[in-house]
Amino acid sequence: MKQIMQYIAQGVVYVGFAWFLASFAAGPDYARIPEGQSLIKFSFAHSAKSKGGCRKLSQDELMELAPNMRKPEVCSRERLPVSVKLSMDGKVLYEDDLQPTGLHSDGPSKTYQRIVIPSGNHTITAYLKDTVREEGFDYISEKQINFLPGQSLAIDFTRSGDGFIFE
Amino acid sequence: MWIEGWFDHIFGQKWNPTYCLGALGYYYFWIVSISGIYVYIFFDTGIPAAFLSVEYLTNEQWWLGGIMRSLHRYASDAMVAMMVLHIIREFAFDRYRGGRWFSWITGIPMIWLIIIAGMTGYWLVWDVLAQYVGESTTELLDWIPIFGEPIARNFLAPSHIDGRFFTLMTFTHIFVPLFLLFVMWIHLQRVAHSRINPPRGLAIGTFIMLMVLSLVVPATSQGVADLSVAPSPVALDWFYLWVFPLADIFGPGMVWGGLFIGSFLLLITPWLPPAKKVTPAIVDLGNCNGCTRCAVDCPFNAIAMVKRSDGAAFEHEAVVDPDVCVACGICVGSCPTATPFRRAGDLVPGIDLPDLSLATMREKVDTATAKLEGPARLMVFGCDKALKVDKFRGKDIATISMPCAGMLPPSFIDYVLSKKMTDGVVVTGCRRGECHYRLGQIWLEERLDGNRDPRLRKRVPRDRILRSWASATDGRSFEKNITKFKGDIELLGPYGNENPTEKDEAGQ
Structure with a gap:
């Protein structure tokens, strides 16, 4: 028993x-995202223009270089910061000046942002500046999107093409 | 201890799962490995091939592939449960200091490896949960500034991910457990006579439990991953994936800080106060004949047999590693020269504990038993790590406590009975399978049964010996056993002329 x-x-x-x-x-x-919300993933890795600009080498300077090193222009290694802004319906969601990476500040500026937004119809505008210009942006993209609950929108950037890519 | 006591009643001391948590962890590891190999045969890398191959196993081949997948998951979870309980138990019982530091600190990387192995496994299914794990893991890793560009970008949009990623993850999911197995092997290097298999009955029981669970609640996927949809909500495996919600709440920096500080604290735990200094065992070469018994019986491999250094006519001598020795005294109990009958010269065995030498022990026994009176005089040999025997001392009960019951040379029992110092002997210590020093209780039992050197002589009447293993919480049952034993001894009467004849001893 x-x-x-x-x-x-x-x-x-x-x-x-x-x-x-x-x-x-x-x-x-x-639930990582509350019910009735959507997600924007804003990310890119992008190298801005050189901070010091480029200079053409003289003929004498070129001749001093080894034949395989004779580039007509020399540019400073250091890059400019990338200024970026993301807004939804005119309201700023994210804004930053992204410093270049690398020991010599010659690497790409990078970011990865997860932004939770309410679902529904929104106008998304992305701005990016990668030159010495003092006002305005070099790239601006705007898109009207109807976000379904749980939808994830990726915003990437590439210099070639239209700049920002909405996926 | 209360919990262990309940499990003793339910499973018996032999099958008690709380005594073999580590062995159960190893057992689950093998179940995970075998079921994983089977699942891998059918696994396809690629998008959406990975998801579809797992779905095939789960739905179309549910009768074997589905069960294997479920076993793979549940045994992995059970392994984490055993690991956590094992750590808590070893910590609670102060089994991580001294000679045990090596096993303790080699266990810390095992925690990381087990969790990493589990996480990478969840990536491979490529369902919604895999997407969540992939995104969360890469976001967590991106906090460490070592990557050229955020690796979380691999999960940005459907176009960002390709099938080669699964090849990398498959390799990781196989390599990490293999490395884990290697660390598991190292984990036991300082543990002599380690037990890596649970008792058969427990192994069968727990396997049946996993099988039934796999059939009743089979592991399933959560829909194919879609990077254009946020993976939320997800049904998390909280055994492995608890770190991600924490990262959401506290941020990745806090989580990394917590993980590293926690691991560091665990690593230094064996050296944190209160420090308990023990004086290691010492070898007396004049009495050591190099028989190797102490080295074989030491639970922590603290004794090595090396070439004789004193020119005596023996091949080896014992050498104690003071950094590994925990001063349990089990070596003293195993030494054939540790006999209280010796009267010629000082009582110095081949190996001895400075904190409680054999000579001191004999002196204490002599003094304590000299005052005993009554029809059933008892000598109780106890263990410092189990039930405190001092409180049972009385006019007819003498007690002595040793660091471990395994320190007791069987000749001591013969000594007190044959010298008529007592009428009965009680031996107590940690419960069966629960010895603080792992093997002391087992070795003593084997010596009393005549299965291990040094054996209890046959002339010693076994009905005058009570073995009553009791932890600190078993005082009531121990008292009951002693009372009954006293009655038995009274019925037997005083110890008679039971000294051996030469014929008796020759028979042994």
Whole structure:
């Protein structure tokens, strides 16, 4: 009788452990984005123009270089920061001056932003400046998007083509 | 200890799962490995091939592939559960200091490897959960400024990801567990006679439990990943993926800081106060004949047998590593020269504990038993790590406590009975399978049963010995056992003329 009770108790322990495993192996649910919200992932890695600009080499200077090193222009390594702004319906969601990466500040400026927004119809405008200009932006893209709940919009940037890419 | 006591009642001391949490972890690892190999045979890398191959296993081949997938998941989760319980238990019972520091700190990278292995496994399914894990992991990694451009960009949009990514993840998911296996092997290097398999009954029971769970609640995917839709909500595996919600709440910097500070604190735990200094065992070459018993019986490989250095006519001598020795005294219990009958000269065995030498022990026993009176005089040999025996001392009960019951040379029992110092002997210590120093209780049992050197002599009447293993919380049952034993001894009467004849001893 005692052994039967032991087996029953063992069964209870096993069922309890199985219940514990099943309860936390696939749940409880976790919502990273609240219900009725959408997501914008704004990210790029982009090198701005050289900070010091470029200079043409003279003929004498070129002749001093090895034949395989004779580039007509020399540019400073250091890059300008990339100024960026993202707005929704005229309201700024994100704005920053992204410094170039690298020990010599010659790497690309980069960003990765997750921005949760309310679902619905919105006008998204992205701005980017990668030159020495003092006012305005070099690239501006605007798009009217009807965000469904849970929808994720990716905004990337490439120098070739139209600049910003909405996916 | 209460919990362990309940499990003792339910499973018996032999099958008690709380005594073999580490072994259960190893067992689950093998289940994960075997089921993983099977799943890998059918796994296809690529988008959406990865998702479809797992769906095939889950739905069309549910009778084997689906079960294997579920076993893979649930055994992985059970492994994490065992790992956490194992850490808590070793910490709670102060089993991480001294000679155990090596096992403790080699366990820390295992935590990381197990979690990483689990996370990479979830990426491979390429369902909504995989997308969530992929995005969250890369976002977390991007906080560390080592990547040229954010690796989370790989999950920016559907066009950003390709099938080669799965090849990399598959390699990681195979390599990390292999490395984990290597660390698991290192983890046990300082543990002699380590037990990496749970008792058969427990292994069968837990496997049946996993099988039934796999059939009743099979592991399923959460719909194919779609990078144009945010993966939310997701049904998380909280055994592995708890770190991501924490990163959402506290930010990746706090999470990394917490993980590294937590790991660092765990690493230095064996050296944190209160420091407990023990004086390691010492070898007396004049009495050591190099028999190797102490080296074989040491639970922590703290004793090495090296070439004789004193010119004596023996091949080896024992050498104690003071950094590894925990001063449990099990080596003293195993030494054939550790016998209280010796009266010629000082009582110095081949190996001894300075904090409780054999000579001191004999002196204490002599003094304590000299005052005993009554029809059933008992000598109780106890263990510092188990039930405190001092509180049972009385006019007919003498007690002595040692660092571990395994320190007791069986000849001590013979000594107190044959010298008629007591009428019965009680041996107690940690519960079966629960010895603080892992093996002391097992070795003592084997010595009393005559299965391990030094054996208890046959002339010692077994009905005058009570073995009552008791932890600190088992005082009531221990008292009950002693009371009953006293009655038995009274019925037996005083210890008679049971000294051996030469014929008796020759028979042994």
